[in-house]
Amino acid sequence: MTDTPWENLRHGGVIPAHPLALDANRQLSERHQRALSRYYLDAGAIGVAVGVHTTQFEIRDHGLLRPVLELAAEEASTHPSDPFMVAGAIGPTAQAVAEAELARDLGYHAVLLGLAALKDQSEDALIAHCDAVAQVMPVIGFYLQPAVGGQTLPYSFWRRFAQIENVVAIKIAPFNRYKTLDVVRAVVDARAEERITLYTGNDDHIVADLLTAFSFPRDGQSVTVRIKGGLLGHWAVWTKRAVEMLNDIHTNQAGRSASEWLSLDARVTDANGVLFDVRNDFAGCIAAIHEVLRRQGLLPGIWCLNPKETLGPGQMDELERIYRDCPELRDDAFVAKNLERWLAA
Template identity: 80%
Template sequence: MKISELPARPLAALRKGGVIPAHPLALDAARRLDERRQRALSRYYLDAGAAGLAVGVHTTQFEIRDHGLLEPVLTLAAQEAAAHPGEPFLVAGAIGRTGQAVREAELARVKGYHAVLLGLAGLDDLDEDALVAHCRAVADVMPIIGFYLQTAVGGPVLPYSFWRRFARIENVVAIKIAPFHRYRTLDVARAVVDAGAEERITLYTGNDDHIVADLMTRFTFMRDGKPVSVRIKGGLLGHWAVWTKRAVELLADIHERPDARTTAEWLELDARTTEANGVLFDVANGFAGCIAAIHEVLRRQGLLEGIWCLNPDETMGPGQAEELDRIYRDYPELNDDAFVRANLGRWLK
């Protein structure tokens, strides 16, 4: 499947730039898939106005592959998306060696997904030529989204030269920039411009530590003696797996009402959002509790029954719950609890 074969409405939503939550995994107390709550999460995101869903990614827990859960969670999200009038853009995670990544892309294509988010963690032994060949093999199956994953959770350092070659792969539809690193973020943006791919590749932030500033920044580089500018249009974020309604409103303001705040006010909001993310992602404990804390917010809202992860040792870090209380107290405008309360019963049916 090529980019030109994608349905018009989902592709337009991706191109405009939207909120694409990284979909969590709903488990019961026995750490088995809770299908009812898994569906409820998808319904929440779509009713909140998300432009798409990203499933089988880091926030869904990479271990789903070891538990036979990749196909079920892809299926549930695809079914909920098909029932929703918005025609969301569906992203499936694909990881591993070339054979595994190609098989996962083939599964995603069969399930009705529009692109795969291609993770390159664990491929540190491959040189740049081999990495590019790996990406091309997956892109031969369906459109791909590049993924610059931060090193703190296993992502490799990928130089500008790699991203310039990656951007020249014709079936790359977007890149999620998530190194949590300003210099590396600039490498990706410049590489896309230098490859002449800025019309084909839509940039999304995955920098949960710098969300608002990423979305507000115009990146301008010289090409053939002329300035060429690109913007990060949306976010494919674990942070946006919670308080999604607020994220949709934020992005709408950035796209349609950038003058609604002064520059100083936007930067202040960026700082507040980053502080909240530091708590959600458990920066104090080396990101150990980043998935469990997302679950905790969803549990407090009633969307999840508990914070269980597939790995019994994966839970919130010391002091993280208290810090989450503080964020709720100090920045109540960031949460969408009222929206969830008003719709929770319907989503759980």
């Protein structure tokens, strides 16, 4: 790991989307919330993303946005790795700007800017919105898949977005190869590849995204860029293994062949399909993450703020299958070794 949070971001790393720890009364469990942050940072994540979908957008309606951001910031401030801290910012422009200001005041480095609330806006309006937030603090763009509330954002949007000077990264998560290429090509055509670091959010294609060298012609020469890391809800579980995998990809220390890497990609995608409850249109994606963390002792239960948000039909059986078939993806021993310390005051 390099010397500063910004160098770590540019080098590429694991950034888990931080869950929300609730007790049986659906109240914030500060002890478990801190334990999660400690787990991610000790596992080697270069930072965490807080106030995002995995944290549950409803925290804003329950007065929990500031407390949850504060808890993660406090843990990061004492961790020797000097983490890169990302806060989610959503809603109309006034709300997104206010959330960016809060994140800035709490010491976060950048905001992951969600655009789902502006689905009906023109491209000009979207760019103006992004620019307004970028005036407050550095922005990480977010291409969210339509199946969970995102919208199709064309190449023209991403090229203009990449030209905003305070954009530092893009999380590419349309779950679509064509749309992923739109973003990468737009960054190259905007001559922003040195300033903007690409991160995958394509949970259906994590390993292959990280392995691929993307090349596009520009000025008569080929420009090659890579997706350097991931900002993922999937990496909120089994984080130590994700860090080891990404380090292997960066250095090829594992010595895997191309076919072996692609085989791993398929296994990770299979596991993700279970965690994200693809068979039930992603209904149980947060609850399944909670279930894995509950089994490890990092959460007291799988409760969400919305009582209706729980595991989907058949999802528990599928989790048992993944536990049986993919033991190499789990980091249970690492968690067990450190759990008591993470849960300490």
